[in-house]
Amino acid sequence: MGSRRAAESGAGGVGLLVSLLLHHPEIGTLRFDPRHQRLRFRFLVTRQVSDAEFTGLRRRLSDALEVYYRLVGQPAGVCRLTRHLYGEVTDLEISRDVASLSAGEVGLIIALVQEACGDHLVTDAEGEAPPIEGRSELIGELLAGLRQKPAASPLIALREEGRVLVFHK
Secondary structure, eight states: OOHHHHHHHHGGGHHHHHHHHHHOTTOOEEEEETTTTEEEEEEEESSOOOHHHHHHHHHHHHHHHHHHHHHHTOOOOOEEEEEEEETTEEEEEEEEETTTOOHHHHHHHHHHHHHHHGGGBOOOGGGOOOOOTTHHHHHHHHHHHHHHSOOSSOEEEEEETTEEEEEEO
16 A cells, blocks of 8 residues: 555544554554644553552653664654553553654554553453554554644544544544
């Protein structure tokens, strides 16, 4: 699939959000902010993530992304990790600028969150798409399409009963 076709089928980011949620059941919700050109990944954890754990995850994420971007020869972009505690549930949000985000980095971010949260990370195995060859390339092309033709309004993608829903805010 060429970049032009991916951009056209991505419908201003909808295709990217759907693909990411279908292929990464660990992601709870995704938000695209066209004003700041950022994608926000939200993960739910069924326990409180302590201050020490959160600080450790933030450090590992920063270090891993720095090494990743050195290896691929690109400057690292904006990455923010925030945490919200709701009783015994923790909401982790990772905000990344779309300009430097890559499919490989998405996989790295998810692996680090999985490692930090273990079995407490909420996943939607019911809504997971079967693995497809070239998934990383497809996500890369959809990211390129979003950079070329960003959505005009904010987008929110979430899961509900095994389906992916995308809303224009």
